[in-house]
Amino acid sequence: MLIETLSVFPELFEPYVSASILGRARAAGIFDFRSYDLRDWTHDRHRTVDDEPYGGGQGMLMKAPPIFEAVRAIAGVGPKPHVVFFTPCGTPFTQAAAERLSHEERILFVCGRYEGIDERAFDLADERLSLGDYVLTGGELAALVVTDAVVRLLPGALGDEMSSVDESFATGASGGLLEYAQYTRPADFEGRGVPDVLLSGDHAKVDAWRRENAIERTCRWRPDLIASAGLTDAERERASALIERYHGLGHPDDFQPR
Known part of the structure; x- marks a missing residue:
C-alpha cells in the first residue's frame, strides 16, 4: 500500500x-x-x-x-x-x-x-x-x-495477526464490542486484584470471561454499540439487563447516545 x-x-x-x-x-x-x-x-x-x-x-x-x-x-x-x-x-x-x-x-x-x-x-x-x-x-x-x-490492519504490521482482531470496535472476534479488561503483573496491587479466572490457566473459561466482560464494558461505557454488535439471543438479553442497570433504559436497540 x-x-x-x-x-x-x-x-x-x-x-x-x-x-x-x-x-x-x-x-x-x-x-x-x-x-x-x-x-x-x-x-x-x-x-x-x-x-x-x-x-x-x-x-x-x-x-x-x-x-x-x-x-x-x-x-x-x-x-x-x-x-x-x-x-x-x-x-x-x-x-x-x-x-x-x-x-x-x-x-x-x-x-x-x-x-x-x-x-x-x-x-x-x-x-x-x-x-x-x-x-x-x-x-x-x-x-x-x-x-x-x-x-495496523495490514498483514504483518502488528506481528501478532490476532492483535487487531480482538481490539475495540473490530468486526472480527470481538463482534463490534469494546475490548475486554486486561491485566498484567503484579496479581495484587494496593489491594486491587486480578480476576481469579485469568489466573486459572483454563483457556475456555478465560475466553468466556473475556466475552462477558466485553459485553459488560460496552453496555456500561458505549451502549450505543450494542444494537449493531454481533450478539447471541442470550447475550442480547443480558445486555438489555445491563443497560437497564447502568442507564435506566429499555431494549438496547432503542438506545440513542445522550
Whole structure:
C-alpha cells in the first residue's frame, strides 16, 4: 500500500510515520509513505495557497487551483489513488472505514487548513471523512489518525495477526464490542486484584470471561454499540439487563447516545 498526503505542512508527518508500529511496518515494506507540499503547485512569488472568501466572512480559504493541479499531478503517476478529503461534511470515521481503506492500493489524503477549502476542490474527492464533531487546526492530524488505524490492519504490521482482531470496535472476534479488561503483573496491587479466572490457566473459561466482560464494558461505557454488535439471543438479553442497570433504559436497540 502507498499512503500519500498533500499539505502545506508536509514536515509534520515524518516523525510519527517513522516511529513505533508504523515505522517498523514501513521499514518492512508493508506500506510506503510520501508527503507533498501543496505550495509546490503555486506560481506566484509568495507561493500563495489561500485567499479571501467571496461574500466576506472570517479567515481565509484554501484556493482550488493549486489543489487541482497537485492532485492531478500526483495521481498522474502510478495507480490511481483513492482521494480522501477531511471535512465536517464527511462520513464519520470508524473501524469499519479503516478496514475498508486497508484494501486500497493507494490513498491520497488532502489536508485542509485555515477556514476551509474552496468547495470546488471537493470534486476531486473519492471520499469525504470526518473524525468527529470538533474542529482541528488542519487536516494533518486527521490524516495521521486514519493512517495509523489503516496501517495496523495490514498483514504483518502488528506481528501478532490476532492483535487487531480482538481490539475495540473490530468486526472480527470481538463482534463490534469494546475490548475486554486486561491485566498484567503484579496479581495484587494496593489491594486491587486480578480476576481469579485469568489466573486459572483454563483457556475456555478465560475466553468466556473475556466475552462477558466485553459485553459488560460496552453496555456500561458505549451502549450505543450494542444494537449493531454481533450478539447471541442470550447475550442480547443480558445486555438489555445491563443497560437497564447502568442507564435506566429499555431494549438496547432503542438506545440513542445522550
